[in-house]
Amino acid sequence: MTAIESLAKLVRTALSNGEIVRVSFEKVDGTLAVDRQITRNLIVIPKGKHPKFVRGENPHYITAFDIKKNDWIRFHEDSIRGCMECSRTAERITFNA
Numbered sequence: 001m002t003a004i005e006s007l008a009k010l011v012r013t014a015l016s017n018g019e020i021v022r023v024s025f026e027k028v029d030g031t032l033a034v035d036r037q038i039t040r041n042l043i044v045i046p047k048g049k050h051p052k053f054v055r056g057e058n059p060h061y062i063t064a065f066d067i068k069k070n071d072w073i074r075f076h077e078d079s080i081r082g083c084m085e086c087s088r089t090a091e092r093i094t095f096n097a
Contacts, residue, residue: 004077004078004080005077007077007080007082007083008062008077008080010083011023011062011077011080011083012062014083015038015039015040015062015064016040018039018040018041018043019039019041020037020038020039020041020044020067021037021038021039021064021083021084022035022036022037022038022083022084023036023038023080023082023083023084024036024080024081024082024083025075025079025080025081026079026081027075027079032081033075036066036068036069036073037066037067037068038064038065038066038067038073039064039065039067040064040065044065044067045065046070049065049070049071049072051072057074060076060077060078061074061075061076061077062074062075062076062077062080
């Protein structure tokens with residue numbers, strides 16, 4: 001398993017467990033999105049932003065709610081540059097490509 005695959009697995013596992021994750025990733029335009037707080041925990045997400053339905057999607061993309069942006073975001077697992085769980089004490093994990 002590569003470092004990026006390990007980061008993606010950590011992010012997916014934390015999101016599945018209802019955690020809030022701080023993540024940095026490279027956007028499609030090449031800029032870096034730094035320290036985004038994301039979650040899939042419906043308790044944290046405003047009711048008006050809850051998903052209306054579940055759709056199948058590419059397994060290499062991560063979809064989550066960006067708390068600061070107050071909207072859903074989606075990014076490719078290969079674009080992750082670092083992550084840290086917020087809702088409990090965790091060590092920061094960073095990958096420099």
